[in-house]
Amino acid sequence: MSSPDRSAELLVIAERVVAMAAPGEQVEAYVSRGLSTEIRVYEGEVEHFVSAQSESIGIRVIRDGRTGTSSCGTLDASEIAEVLAEARDNLGYGEPDEWAGLAEPDGFAVVPQSLWNDSLELTTTQRKIELAKLLEKLTLAGDSRIRVDDSNYSDAAGEAAVATTTGIRVAGRENGCYLSVGTLADDGNETQTGFGFAVGRNVDELDIERAAREAVDRATRLLGATKPDSRRVTVVLDPFVTAQFLSIIGGTLNGESVVKGRSLFAQRMGETVASSLLTLVDDPTNPLAYTATDIDGEGLAARRNVLIQDGVLSKFVQSSYSARRMGLPTTGNGRRGGSGAGCLALQILPGTRSQAEIVAGIDDGILIQQVQGLHSGVNSVSGDFSTGAAGLLIKNGTLGAPVREFTIASTLQRMLMDIAEVGGDLEWLPMSATGVSLVIHDVTMSGA
Amino acid sequence: MIDNDILERVLAEGLRTGADFAEVFASDWRGTGVGLDDGKIEQLSTGRNRGAGIRVIAGETTGFAHTADLSEAGLMAAARVAAEAARQGGGGIKVVALTTQAARIVSPIKIDPSTIGKAAKVDLLRRVDDAARSAGGAITQVSAGYSDGRTRIVIANSDGLVAHDERVRTLLRVSAVANGDAGMQTGFDSLGHTMGFELFDKVQVEDVARAAAGRALTKLKARPAPSGSLPVVIKAGSGGVLFHEACGHGLEADLVAKGASVYRGKVGELVASPLVTLVDDGTMTHEWGAIAIDDEGHPSQYNVLIENGILTDYMWDYLRARKEGRPQSGNGRRQSYKDLPMVRMTNTYVLNGEENPADIIKDTANGVYVAHLGGGSVNTATGDFVFGMTEAYLIENGEITEPLREGNLIGNGPQVLRDIDRLGNDFAMGNPGTCGKDGQGVPVGDGQPTLRVKSMTIGGTAS
Numbered sequence: 060m061s062s063p064d065r066s067a068e069l070l071v072i073a074e075r076v077v078a079m080a081a082p083g084e085q086v087e088a089y090v091s092r093g094l095s096t097e098i099r100v101y102e103g104e105v106e107h108f109v110s111a112q113s114e115s116i117g118i119r120v121i122r123d124g125r126t127g128t129s130s131c132g133t134l135d136a137s138e139i140a141e142v143l144a145e146a147r148d149n150l151g152y153g154e155p156d157e158w159a160g161l162a163e164p165d166g167f168a169v170v171p172q173s174l175w176n177d178s179l180e181l182t183t184t185q186r187k188i189e190l191a192k193l194l195e196k197l198t199l200a201g202d203s204r205i206r207v208d209d210s211n212y213s214d215a216a217g218e219a220a221v222a223t224t225t226g227i228r229v230a231g232r233e234n235g236c237y238l239s240v241g242t243l244a245d246d247g248n249e250t251q252t253g254f255g256f257a258v259g260r261n262v263d264e265l266d267i268e269r270a271a272r273e274a275v276d277r278a279t280r281l282l283g284a285t286k287p288d289s290r291r292v293t294v295v296l297d298p299f300v301t302a303q304f305l306s307i308i309g310g311t312l313n314g315e316s317v318v319k320g321r322s323l324f325a326q327r328m329g330e331t332v333a334s335s336l337l338t339l340v341d342d343p344t345n346p347l348a349y350t351a352t353d354i355d356g357e358g359l360a361a362r363r364n365v366l367i368q369d370g371v372l373s374k375f376v377q378s379s380y381s382a383r384r385m386g387l388p389t390t391g392n393g394r395r396g397g398s399g400a401g402c403l404a405l406q407i408l409p410g411t412r413s414q415a416e417i418v419a420g421i422d423d424g425i426l427i428q429q430v431q432g433l434h435s436g437v438n439s440v441s442g443d444f445s446t447g448a449a450g451l452l453i454k455n456g457t458l459g460a461p462v463r464e465f466t467i468a469s470t471l472q473r474m475l476m477d478i479a480e481v482g483g484d485l486e487w488l489p490m491s492a493t494g495v496s497l498v499i500h501d502v503t504m505s506g507a
Numbered sequence: 508m509i510d511n512d513i514l515e516r517v518l519a520e521g522l523r524t525g526a527d528f529a530e531v532f533a534s535d536w537r538g539t540g541v542g543l544d545d546g547k548i549e550q551l552s553t554g555r556n557r558g559a560g561i562r563v564i565a566g567e568t569t570g571f572a573h574t575a576d577l578s579e580a581g582l583m584a585a586a587r588v589a590a591e592a593a594r595q596g597g598g599g600i601k602v603v604a605l606t607t608q609a610a611r612i613v614s615p616i617k618i619d620p621s622t623i624g625k626a627a628k629v630d631l632l633r634r635v636d637d638a639a640r641s642a643g644g645a646i647t648q649v650s651a652g653y654s655d656g657r658t659r660i661v662i663a664n665s666d667g668l669v670a671h672d673e674r675v676r677t678l679l680r681v682s683a684v685a686n687g688d689a690g691m692q693t694g695f696d697s698l699g700h701t702m703g704f705e706l707f708d709k710v711q712v713e714d715v716a717r718a719a720a721g722r723a724l725t726k727l728k729a730r731p732a733p734s735g736s737l738p739v740v741i742k743a744g745s746g747g748v749l750f751h752e753a754c755g756h757g758l759e760a761d762l763v764a765k766g767a768s769v770y771r772g773k774v775g776e777l778v779a780s781p782l783v784t785l786v787d788d789g790t791m792t793h794e795w796g797a798i799a800i801d802d803e804g805h806p807s808q809y810n811v812l813i814e815n816g817i818l819t820d821y822m823w824d825y826l827r828a829r830k831e832g833r834p835q836s837g838n839g840r841r842q843s844y845k846d847l848p849m850v851r852m853t854n855t856y857v858l859n860g861e862e863n864p865a866d867i868i869k870d871t872a873n874g875v876y877v878a879h880l881g882g883g884s885v886n887t888a889t890g891d892f893v894f895g896m897t898e899a900y901l902i903e904n905g906e907i908t909e910p911l912r913e914g915n916l917i918g919n920g921p922q923v924l925r926d927i928d929r930l931g932n933d934f935a936m937g938n939p940g941t942c943g944k945d946g947q948g949v950p951v952g953d954g955q956p957t958l959r960v961k962s963m964t965i966g967g968t969a970s
Contacts, residue, residue, distance in 0.1 A: 101765070107569040108592035111845060114575060119550075126549065132556040133575045142555075149551040152629045156547055208767050243767060243888055250769070252888045286964075289735040319545045320648045321684055323691065397550075432893025435882035436915040436966070440684055440693045445732070445915040445966035447893035464891055466915050466966025468734065503968040505734035 062180060065092075066218035066230035072134060073222035076118060076143060080224045085121040085161045086143075087223040087357075089395055090114075090134065095215035096184075100191040106209065108188075117396050120146045124155035128396060162357035162379035162393060163225045169360040170344040172353045174233035176260040179214060182236075186262065187212045190238060194267050198240050198255070201275035204282070208241035208252075227358035237489065238265050244278035251284070253277025258349060258489040280428070281449055284461035287506040293424035293479070294467060294502045295417060295453065298486040298494025300427050301407070305492035308471060309341065309402035311439050312366045312374075314381030314390075323442045323472060327372050333475035335370040338408040341392070348404035350491045357393035361403060364390045376400050405492040410481040414496040417482055424453040425504065427467065442471040445505075465506035469499075477501055508533055509559075511605045513579045514663040517561065518603040520586040522665055524594045526565040529586070529603075530664040532802060533559035533577060534844045537621060538656035543632040545648065551625055560844040561585045564826070565593040573845045605669040611799040611806055614701035614792050616675045620655035623704045628653050631679065631712050638713035639683045642720035645727060647691075648684035651716070655704070662804040670804035676795070676950060677706050678939060681719040687727035692912075694722025695881075695897060699939025699950070701797045722879065722898050725910045732899065732914035732967025738874035739916065739963045740867055740902060744935030745879050747953025750785055751855045751942065752885040752892045753920035754778075758787075758812050758820075759838070759850040759944075760827040762887050769890040769921055773818050779924035781816040782860055782958075789837050789853035795939035796854040796952035803839035803848050810836050812855075813924075824850045842947035852942060854952035860930025864957035867929040874902040875911065875965055890920035896965075914967040923960050931957030 069090040076088035097109040116139055117130040127150030131142045195210035213236065220230035239256040255274030257265040296304065316322035324332060333339075343352045343361040352361050357379055366374050377385070378393035378400035392400045418426065431447035438444070445468035452459040469477070482496030514531055521529030535557035542549045559582055560573040570592025574585040620628075632651050639649040655677045663669040678699040685692050696718040700706050741749065757768040770778060779785070789798045789807025798807045803825045811819050823831075824839030827850060840851035868876065881895030899911045936954035 101567075105568045107571060107847060109571040109847065110588045110592060111573055112575075113573075113845065128550050128552040130552070130554045132558065138555070145553045149553060149625065152541070152548060152551045152625045154547040156549070206766060208765055241767075250766075250888045252767070252886055319650075320686075321691075431886065431891065432882075432884050432895065432915055432917075435884070435895035436893065436913075438693060438913050440691050441726075441913065442690070443913045445895075445913065445968075447891070447915060447917045447966070463889075464917060464919060464964065466734075466893075466917055466964065468914060468966050468968045470968075503734050503966075505964055505966045507736060507964075 064232055066220055066232045069218055069220035070222060070230040073220045076139060077222045077224055079143060083122055085224050087119040087161050089117045089221045091217060091219040093215060093217035097213040098187055098191050100195050100210045103192060105188055116142060118142050118146045119397055120150050121159050122150055124157055124159045125150045125153040126159050127153060158380055158384040160383060161223045161225045162227060162359050164227055165359060165389060167360040167362060169353050172346060172351050176234060179234050179236055179261040182262050190262060194238050194240050194271060197268060197271035198242060198274050201271055202279055204244045204246055204279060205275050206243040208243055210240045213237045221358040229354050229358045235260050236262055238267060238270055240270060240274045242274045242278040244282055246282045251278050251281040256489060281461050281463055284449060284463040286464045287462040287504060289505045291501050292504050293421055293500050295424060295426045296497040297428045298484060298496055299488060300430050301497045302488050302490055302492040302494035303430060303433055305405045307437050307439060309405045312376060313400050314375040314377035314385055315399045317375055318381050318384045321440050324372055330372055331370050332372045333367055333370040334478035336481050337367055337370050337478055339367040340365050341376055341402045341405050343403035345404060347487050349487060349489045350404045352403060355391045355393045356395035359389060359391045362391045376402050403491060407481055407495050409483045409485040409495050411483040414482055414484055417480060417496055417498060418453055418458060419456040421453045422455055426451045426453055426458060444469060444471055465504055468503045474499055508535055508659060508661045509577060511669060514669060515603045515605055517582045517586045518663060518665045520583050521561055521563045521590050524590045526563045526590060526593050528564040528665055530562040531559055532844055533661045534658050536656055536658040538654060540654040541628050541632055542652050543636055544650040546636060548629050548632060558844045561589045563589040563593040568593050571847050603665050604667055605663055606667050608670040610671060613790050613799040613807060614797050616703040618704040620677055620704045621657055631707060635681055635712050635716040638716035639681060639720040642717050643724045645685040645687055645724055646683055646720050647686040650682050652680045654678050668804045670800050672800050675703050676701055677703060679712060679715055681716050683720040683723045685723035685727050692723045692726035694719045697938045699795045700793045702793050726912060729910040729912045731969040732911040733965050733969050734967045736962045736964050738871050738959060738961055740871055740874060740876045740959045742878045743931060743933040743957045744937045744954055745877060747856050747937045747955045748880055748883055748940060749894060750857055750955060751852060751953045752883045753923050755852050755855045756885050757887045757920060758822055760821040760823045761850045763821050764827055767888045770818060776818055777816050778818045778921060779813050779816045780927040782927055782930040783813055783816055783924060784858040785813040786811055786858060787822055787852050787855045791854045794854045794936060794952040795950050798853060801837045801839045802841045805835045805837045805839060807853060808837040822850050824848055840949045842949055846947050849944060851949050852951050856954035859932050859934040859956050862929060862931050864931035864933050867931055867957055867959050868902060868907060869905040871902050871905060871959060876900045876902050876907050885920065892920055893917045914965060916963055916965060918963045926961040927958055928961050929959035933957055
């Protein structure tokens with residue numbers, strides 16, 4: 060038997076808090092509860108088994124433009140009263156902000172998502188352990204030079220509810236599972252590392268063979284890699300790398316950054332900011348997206364937003380706060396607890412050609428298969444970026460020798476303009492952005 | 508927080524399915540955070556988080572469960588889940604008798620931040636905002652955060668240990684944006700110690716604000732960083748994170764045991780320039796990574812990892828030390844009661860050399876002077892690492908000249924350690940850091956004197 064949806068109980072708790080609002084106060088309560096399992100296998104044995112239960116409540120109170128928040132890791136009634144009292148006390152120290160306020164229901168229809176799967180709950184512990192063991196076994200069988208660092212199964216189930224004095228009442232639950240494996244490849248001279256993963260709403264959706272294959276491939280393909288010479292090149296970003304860049308670009312197309320003078324695209328609305336090949340959407344309503352959701356962190360309907368259309372900047376994602384301050388409608392991208400706005404499920408609209416077809420048309424270039432230190436190397440305010448990378452050289456249309464220990468650098472502004480092709484190989488990844496092969500001209504490569 | 512007789516019964520429950528080790532880690536955290544942005548105190552938040560994690564080890568298998576319910580019933584339920592997860596068959600009754608360890612204090616606290624009014628914390632940030640904005644007309648935005656936290660901890664295990672600790676950390680972060688003809692630039696600085704509110708009697712928050720603003724302003728005039736390999740001089744206190752990444756992680760016994768470290772099997776060998784002596788020191792009073800006991804109850808230690816270039820030892824937690832039949836080194840740490848402990852660093856630093864730092868710069872014909880490093884990461888199996896340079900200058904003919912825009916610095920840990928050819932006598936600790944490993948973040952410190960690396964790859968865009 061699977062358990063019933065108890066998120067309604069959480070909504071009752073949230074509503075109880077909201078009912079305690081004093082006249083002139085806006086109150087928001089966000090209540091959540093989760094259960095997760097993590098199993099790590101090493102050399103055919105369970106190395107650790109973690110069973111985790113958590114619950115929390117976050118309360119935000121706004122009065123006269125001042126905001127106070129408080130949170131607590133338990134749902135005990137006595138503690139909740141203290142959390143509300145603390146949030147009230149805290150708002151006294153904030154400064155009035157004329158735009159402060161909770162989200163208001165905006166009538167935008169919720170696109171229902173199937174985020175819960177009963178069969179995952181019914182999966183036995185034994186089956187979960189076997190999956191992690193099988194992944195380790197398949198990975199080791201993939202290549203004699205491979206060792207497995209750890210093979211992991213994890214799953215998580217969460218339920219959450221949000222209620223506000225402005226009339227928001229939402230509750231729901233979600234679960235999913237994840238397999239991952241870390242690999243080491245040795246050739247006698249050196250060691251390289253790789254990883255593979257699979258995600259699903261239930262264990263039958265986990266593509267375990269692919270996870271094993273990719274973990275072997277990622278580690279072995281870098282064996283014997285050398286450091287390339289410094290020069291300017293055309294790069295092809297592997298879908299997984301593109302997705303990591305997209306997450307950063309998404310962070311700059313954010314109404315909160317714009318109103319606070321921190322977005323490099325602040326004055327560019329309606330202007331060409333990217334190659335006309337680029338159309339960038341944030342679409343959490345697409346059920347294929349790993350981060351698909353029906354509501355945002357403020358309880359409003361999640362929705363499809365086109366941020367860049369054919370290279371022209373068309374929209375910033377907004378929280379209710381940034382939207383109010385910019386005099387625009389919200390886009391359903393508020394973060395939990397009023398902590399800003401964020402993209403939920405970014406995607407570049409794909410082109411037509413496969414990565415192999417793209418590579419065949421490049422005389423001199425490099426296929427970037429992994430990046431390291433992207434977050435420390437990108438300044439999303441100035442746009443400067445520089446990242447460690449590894450990949451394969453492209454010579455006369457074919458993939459050649461592996462290279463590593465070099466950086467690629469440009470600015471985000473230039474890189475978007477220099478996009479020369481978008482691949483047709485859309486990949487849904489376990490992150491808030493999807494991947495696709497991307498060709499970018501004139502990137503500085505620093506190596507030897 | 509929890510009485511010894513309850514801890515004894517919970518540990519016995521953990522051992523009921525035949526396990527050979529059980530542990531309770533309970534913590535109660537309370538903290539305050541204040542954020543300032545866009546000239547306004549945005550919100551003041553307070554939080555509380557308490558709970559216990561129960562670890563049961565049977566042979567090679569670890570079972571772990573955690574609960575926010577610190578009652579005996581809640582702890583017993585978690586112990587049963589952990590024991591079941593680690594079940595090895597067998598079973599039996601074991602009795603646990605606990606001996607409370609004497610309290611140990613590494614960072615004495617004078618003023619518990621929870622006794623300070625919220626208004627005083629808000630006032631610190633207003634001072635920060637004023638100071639950063641007065642640093643120059645080009646400063647267009649300032650954000651700053653203050654946070655403090657006090658965690659009470661109880662650790663008990665089936666070897667009879669019960670240890671208590673109380674940890675206080677106080678942190679200030681400042682980020683400034685400057686706007687010039689060539690676009691926006693950012694500057695960041697932070698201050699964090701295992702100290703109470705007396706921290707602000709010793710350090711003027713205006714200095715932290717001006718440092719952040721100064722970095723942003725300097726970069727307005729910056730030119731693109733070079734691209735390619737050059738000598739790099741790293742200012743004292745700004746590059747300890749390089750050692751944390753470039754070799755510290757590779758000296759963690761859990762990674763070594765799995766062969767995921769380039770330093771496996773290298774104890775007793777020359778792994779660095781003979782100039783380098785590297786230490787991990789949890790006892791360094793008031794530093795961000797200081798701890799009286801680690802999160803397994805073991806007292807923190809001063810551990811020499813590399814002495815005059817020779818690898819002397821790795822860092823150890825309970826599990827790895829037990830497997831090797833050797834003592835722990837006080838490096839078993841975890842993010843919270845919800846997490847399993849792992850081998851982690853504390854304060855990792857390079858001891859002083861003998862040279863005058865000015866001579867090191869004077870003797871460098873052409874290169875890069877790094878005055879502030881941002882975050883970084885390492886692949887411990889290959890030693891390849893990456894760092895962001897957040898404040899750097901060109902060195903031309905032995906003199907520091909023009910500021911550089913941001914870029915990454917990359918290299919290979921073992922190679923860089925061998926390539927250190929000059930070491931200054933001006934040791935300083937760096938900014939407070941958060942070290943991430945396997946999804947867990949823990950507070951760490953780092954430091955070094957001014958030093959030179961013969962050649963590193965600078966990932967700029969200038970040819």
